[in-house]
Each structure stands twice: as C-alpha cells, then as structure tokens.
Amino acid sequence: MRWINFSVDGGPSAYGILDTDDRIHEVHGTIFEPGERSGAVHRLADVKIEVPFIPRTFYAAGLNYVKHIREYAELTGQPVSEPKQADIGYRAVNALIAHDEAIVIPPGATQVEYEGELVVVIGKKAKHLSEAEALSCVLGYTIGNDVSERLWQASDRTFWRSKNADTFKPMGPWIETEFNIDAAETTVRLNGNVQTHFRTADMLFDIRTFISRMTQCLTLFPGDVIWMGTDGKSPKLKAGDVVEVEISGLGRLRNHLVN
Amino acid sequence: MRWINFSVDGGPSAYGILDTDDRIHEVHGTIFEPGERSGAVHRLADVKIEVPFIPRTFYAAGLNYVKHIREYAELTGQPVSEPKQADIGYRAVNALIAHDEAIVIPPGATQVEYEGELVVVIGKKAKHLSEAEALSCVLGYTIGNDVSERLWQASDRTFWRSKNADTFKPMGPWIETEFNIDAAETTVRLNGNVQTHFRTADMLFDIRTFISRMTQCLTLFPGDVIWMGTDGKSPKLKAGDVVEVEISGLGRLRNHLVN
Numbered sequence: 001m002r003w004i005n006f007s008v009d010g011g012p013s014a015y016g017i018l019d020t021d022d023r024i025h026e027v028h029g030t031i032f033e034p035g036e037r038s039g040a041v042h043r044l045a046d047v048k049i050e051v052p053f054i055p056r057t058f059y060a061a062g063l064n065y066v067k068h069i070r071e072y073a074e075l076t077g078q079p080v081s082e083p084k085q086a087d088i089g090y091r092a093v094n095a096l097i098a099h100d101e102a103i104v105i106p107p108g109a110t111q112v113e114y115e116g117e118l119v120v121v122i123g124k125k126a127k128h129l130s131e132a133e134a135l136s137c138v139l140g141y142t143i144g145n146d147v148s149e150r151l152w153q154a155s156d157r158t159f160w161r162s163k164n165a166d167t168f169k170p171m172g173p174w175i176e177t178e179f180n181i182d183a184a185e186t187t188v189r190l191n192g193n194v195q196t197h198f199r200t201a202d203m204l205f206d207i208r209t210f211i212s213r214m215t216q217c218l219t220l221f222p223g224d225v226i227w228m229g230t231d232g233k234s235p236k237l238k239a240g241d242v243v244e245v246e247i248s249g250l251g252r253l254r255n256h257l258v259n
Numbered sequence: 260m261r262w263i264n265f266s267v268d269g270g271p272s273a274y275g276i277l278d279t280d281d282r283i284h285e286v287h288g289t290i291f292e293p294g295e296r297s298g299a300v301h302r303l304a305d306v307k308i309e310v311p312f313i314p315r316t317f318y319a320a321g322l323n324y325v326k327h328i329r330e331y332a333e334l335t336g337q338p339v340s341e342p343k344q345a346d347i348g349y350r351a352v353n354a355l356i357a358h359d360e361a362i363v364i365p366p367g368a369t370q371v372e373y374e375g376e377l378v379v380v381i382g383k384k385a386k387h388l389s390e391a392e393a394l395s396c397v398l399g400y401t402i403g404n405d406v407s408e409r410l411w412q413a414s415d416r417t418f419w420r421s422k423n424a425d426t427f428k429p430m431g432p433w434i435e436t437e438f439n440i441d442a443a444e445t446t447v448r449l450n451g452n453v454q455t456h457f458r459t460a461d462m463l464f465d466i467r468t469f470i471s472r473m474t475q476c477l478t479l480f481p482g483d484v485i486w487m488g489t490d491g492k493s494p495k496l497k498a499g500d501v502v503e504v505e506i507s508g509l510g511r512l513r514n515h516l517v518n
Contacts, residue, residue: 054315057351062417087416090349092316094477106476127425157346158321161476166386217365217420218353 002251003031003140004174006047013050016042018174031139031175032123032222049099049173052121052142056223058091058169060117060146061210064203064229068115071233076154086205086213091146091227092164099173102258103147105239106165112257113234115146116188116245118200120207121175122224127215134211137220140177143253144227145170145245170245170255171225179249181207189244190235198231200247261510262290262399263433265306272309275301277433290398290434291382291481308358308432311380311401315482317350317428319376319405320469323462323488327374330492335413345464345472350405350486351423358432361517362406364498365424371516372493374405375447375504377459379466380434381483386474393470396479399436402512403486404429404504429504429514430484438508440466448503449494457490459506 002018015031016024022044028035031053063069063083073080097103105112123139147169152162163169184200210226237243239259246252261277274290275283281303287294290312322328322342332339356362364371382398406428411421422428443459469485496502498518505511 056313057353083416085415088419089417090351090419092349092477094316094480156344157342158348160347160349160473165476166478214419217424218351219425221353 005050060227061229065231095169111150115230117144119144120226131208134208140175196232264309319486320488324490354428370409374489376403378403379485390467390471393467399434455491
C-alpha cells in the first residue's frame with residue numbers, strides 16, 4: 001500500500017492511499033494514526049506531492065556501501081576504512097523537500113552531488129529488538145536523496161551545511177508498506193541518463209543490524225526515519241540538472257537544481 | 260518570564276507561567292503559540308516538571324570552551340585543535356528527560372560524565388540573520404546536561420550512543436525569556452559539592468556567531484534548540500550520584516543516576 005501526503009490548490013496537506021490507477025483516496029488522520037477514508041478521491045496528476053512527514057529523529061547510516069566508502073576516502077585523502085560497526089548518524093529536518101521541489105545550490109557551494117538512498121520509516125515505538133524482531137517496528141519505505149557539498153564535507157567539523165543546507169534532503173514521493181529489499185535496485189538518472197546503479201541490498205550493515213543495534217541504547221518512535229546510505233559516485237551537479245532516484249518497487253523521486 | 264511544562268497527578272501536560280512565589284499560572288496553547296490563561300493556578304511543589312518541549316531540530320555546538328577542548332584532546336589522544344569556525348552539530352530527542360528524572364547508565368557504559376550547558380530556545384522562523392539581528396529569533400533560555408559516555412565517544416564513528424542513549428539529555432527545568440548571558444555563571448554540583456564552575460559567556464563562538472552562521476545555509480524554526488557547549492571536566496559518574504547544573508539567572512537542573 002502506498003501512503004501519500006498531498007495538497008490541492010495550495011490548501012492544507014492531507015494523507016491518502018494511492019491506488020494502482022493513480023487515484024488518491026483521502027484518509028483522515030496521519031500515516032501513523034490513520035482514521036477513516038474521507039470519501040474524497042483525487043487524481044495524482046492534480047495534486048502537489050508534499051514531504052511525507054517531518055521526522056521526529058532523522059537517522060542516517062552514512063558510509064554503508066563499499067564503493068562509496070572508497071570514494072569518500074579519496075575525497076578526504078584518508079586511507080580506506082570501512083566502518084567496523086553499525087554506528088548511526090543524523091541529518092536535519094530543515095533540509096527536507098518534496099518530490100519535484102527544487103534543490104537550491106547555496107552561495108559558495110561548488111561541488112554538489114546526489115546520493116540515492118533507501119529510507120526506512122518507523123511506525124512503532126521500539127526498544128531492545130533482536131535482529132529477528134527488528135523489522136516489526138517498520139511501517140514502510142521511501143526514497144531519499146542525501147544531497148552533499150563535498151568540499152564543505154571535507155572542510156567542516158560537522159555536516160551542518162555539507163548535508164543539511166536547506167533543500168538538501170529530498171524525500172518521497174510516498175511511503176510503500178510492501179517492499180522486497182532483496183529484489184530492489186537503486187538507479188539514479190541525471191537528465192534522463194542512468195548514472196548510478198546498485199543492488200539496494202548490498203549494504204555493509206543491513207536494516208535489521210542497524211535497528212537491533214540502535215534499539216539497545218535508544219528508543220525508536222513513530223515518525224523516525226533511517227536513511228540507509230548510498231553506493232557509487234555522483235558527478236558534480238549544476239543548476240538546471242534533474243536528478244531522479246528510482247528504487248524498484250518504491251517509485252521515483254525527482255528533483256531539479258537551481259541557484 | 261519563566262515558561263514551564265508540567266503535569267499534575269499523571270494527567271496530560273500543560274504550559275504555565277511560573278511566578279516568583281513558585282506559583283504556576285496555567286496557559287492554553289504552547290510556549291510557541293500561547294493562548295489565554297486558563298485561570299488554574301498550581302504550586303510548583305505540587306506538579307511534575309516535564310521536558311519543556313520536544314525540539315524540532317536539536318543543535319549542539321559541541322567543543323566551544325577552551326579548557327574542555329584541551330580535555331577532549333587528551334581523551335582522544337589527538338593534538339589540541341580548537342574549531343576554526345562555528346560548525347554546529349546535532350543531538351537526538353529520544354535522549355531528553357526532565358528535571359528530577361533519572362539518567363540511566365546503559366549496560367556496557369563505564370565512563371559516564373556530565374556537561375552543563377546553556378540552551379538557546381528558538382521562537383521564530385529565521386534565515387540570513389546578521390550577528391546584530393541574531394538574537395531576534397530567540398524565545399528564551401534553559402539548561403541542558405549533555406551526558407556523555409567517553410569511551411564510546413572515542414571509539415564510535417558517531418555520537419549515537421555516547422551522547423544520545425536514552426535519558427542522556429536532561430533539559431529544563433523551565434524556559435526563561437529574560438537572561439543576561441554576560442553576567443551568567445555555570446556551576447555544576449555533584450552530590451551537593453561544587454565540581455565545575457565557569458563563566459557562561461566564555462565561549463569560543465558566541466550565540467550570535469552561531470545563529471548568524473547557521474542561518475546563512477539553514478532555516479531555524481520555532482522549537483529548535485541550540486546547546487552551547489560546556490567547559491571544564493566531569494568526574495566519572497555512578498549510580499546514586501546527583502548532578503545539579505545551575506546557571507545564574509536561569510535556575511537549577513537536577514538529575515540522579517541509576518543503573
């Protein structure tokens with residue numbers, strides 16, 4: 001099932017269930033506490049897709065695919081060093097934008113790149129989950145683009161502007177509750193051309209490993225998200241470029257760049 | 260004026276204004292969108308103090324006082340390196356607890372320490388503020404204890420458990436809207452004895468510097484908080500210890516430790 005957050009003609013946003021005929025069946029309440037269907041039905045083409053929700057805590061795996069780790073080592077001039085354990089990091093909600101909204105290249109940014117990522121959406125409060133139990137707290141999955149400015153990433157003490165500048169975190173277009181990660185492939189297109197392609201499951205530490213380890217020390221809450229990292233390398237992006245992150249079984253997240 | 264979030268007899272939390280006679284005048288709405296006074300008045304001694312609010316984004320300056328930077332260098336075995344610019348970091352809301360709630364030492368934690376910090380509460384949406392304008396978005400100030408497990412801090416790739424384990428972020432007891440940082444002193448007591456004392460204003464980068472720099476790349480929102488860092492060194496804490504972080508003009512945040 002696909003949950004979508006949308007608005008019509010600049011009105012307030014609402015949630016709905018997207019069917020296979022691209023119709024949205026509006027539902028009262030939120031994704032995390034859904035109510036009854038309102039009876040309203042919209043065509044997907046007639047609505048503005050909104051950010052699915054503002055996460056409570058925005059977790060990110062960071063370095064979690066081997067090829068990307070090698071490229072990060074090149075960037076920083078450090079020896080290749082794979083993380084030895086699943087230590088989760090953070091991103092910030094100010095940076096979120098929806099499908100089809102613009103990624104704004106900030107003044108001074110010179111090396112902006114994409115990172116296509118699988119996003120795990122937490123639906124239930126959870127602590128002390130085993131790996132076998134880990135997925136029991138997951139509501140669904142969506143797509144993220146962990147846009148990054150590589151020179152700031154190398155020069156700054158934190159990721160505050162390299163990864164969390166306003167508009168640097170496209171997320172969406174919707175949340176899919178049924179997803180087979182073992183079959184999934186991530187494909188990133190730049191201006192229509194396939195640029196990056198990898199098996200989504202080829203993570204160094206998988207979703208179960210992260211959730212189990214995290215919940216030994218922290219409580220996950222409905223509305224938390226975990227971005228699972230990316231593989232491969234992005235070219236330098238410029239104003240006018242269109243980036244599409246597709247994950248098979250989930251959909252396609254598209255955003256364009258402006259100055 | 261002091262804003263307090265409180266509950267009575269396990270009921271729902273409410274906001275109120277704390278007067279100088281320790282009476283709470285209940286107010287409808289939230290700190291960020293206050294309504295009328297409800298007419299209800301409670302004695303401070305009769306209520307449970309709650310976490311002031313769940314921040315939207317939980318910013319933290321990290322290394323921002325010189326003595327503490329030297330001690331951090333000792334911990335990690337690195338040369339002393341003062342941050343060259345005000346790069347803000349992040350903490351996580353799962354870890355928040357209120358005044359008088361227990362800091363739980365997680366299994367495996369062996370070197371738990373306190374960090375008494377000034378907390379800036381953002382009240383208005385803000386972007387592109389100059390240093391002169393920076394404080395215009397500030398609603399008030401409170402106190403934080405950035406509890407840290409030093410061995411995990413040194414060993415892990417991120418701060419996910421060293422600083423964000425559940426209960427590691429006491430915040431409160433209330434929000435003070437009138438505060439003179441230049442006169443303020445931070446005093447940390449362990450089991451009633453003064454252990455750490457510093458001028459709160461002795462930051463490497465001050466509040467105006469951080470807010471102005473941050474808002475060049477990101478939007479601050481009502482409900483964001485910025486923890487401003489700490490000075491000095493904490494002894495190793497153990498179950499049964501009571502830590503009190505006092506900032507003159509703000510109040511005193513007290514928490515005890517349990518296993």
